[in-house]
Amino acid sequence: MQTNSCKEIIKSFSDNNLSYIKITSPEIELTDISKIFSCGQSFRFERYEHSRHEKEFCGVAYGKFVSFAQDDNELYIYNTNEAEYLALWQRYLALDLTYNEIMQNILENISYPVINEALNCGRGIRILNQEPWEVICSFIISQNNNIPRIKKIIKAISKALGEKIDAGNMTSHGASDVEFAFPTPSATKNCGVSLLCDLKTGFRAKYIFDAAQKVANGDIDINQLYALTTEQCISELCKIYGVGLKVANCCALFAFEKYDAFPVDVWIKRVLEKYFDENVNISAFGKYAGIAQQYLFYYEKYLQFNR
DNA sequence: GGCCAGGACCTTA
């Protein structure tokens, strides 16, 4: 794995009841928070329209309400401090990886014009390292669904079943006084299928319930999945009723650091047919195939909505 | 009012 050896400069601030940090580093030059939070990998962040920065996205991750703001090559993280950044948000944002080397690796492995175009178009996208249970549940919800509605359902589930978060110090960064963490597997399991169905999950309710059961009782051991190969990890995830290859690949990529996992949804299927040889092998993309996949996904949607 | 959305499962042949 490529490790970022370039030194970051982290400055800490405190403003009334709110602590925040400012980060500058070469990696921030390959970071665009608006692409990161609108490329379909994460569903709990919203743009904060009244930001004093060029762009700002706020939401809940790892049980905390946080906001990420950016002006050019400066990244601000509100409601955190340096220690928490180093322990949590650095890895969450993948700022411990050097994306230049990752993109070079992709380009060296596979040579198609669309790869260059997609990497260029999506410049700044980074694959977040999100919480495994939240990712499993979120991508079960994603099936045969669209992104705005996925976000709405996840918000409703969190409000109904998640722990309250006191976010009073973050109302000037898009928070309500009370926000809600993503519910635990056992809270989700205890909720039961019919209430999950009431939360507009529809036919996915029984899938979510089975996932919650298997994770809560240890049939699926989240901590063990990190240590497995990509193939083993995907195969374990597919033991959940309602998790097939596409959802399992999303989980492997977005939660378990399996950067060669390559989710194929309707968009990526279209991309493969449109730009690649008929029998192109996914392994040709190399060990960062999943990251290439995310740039291709963003690129194709970008073309669709910017014509 | 049919079609589509970051699909998976079940039935049928």
Place this chain on the structure above:
DNA sequence: TAAGGTCATGGC
């Protein structure tokens, strides 16, 4: 083994 139907729901 492959193809086609089914499942909830909302936006267009």
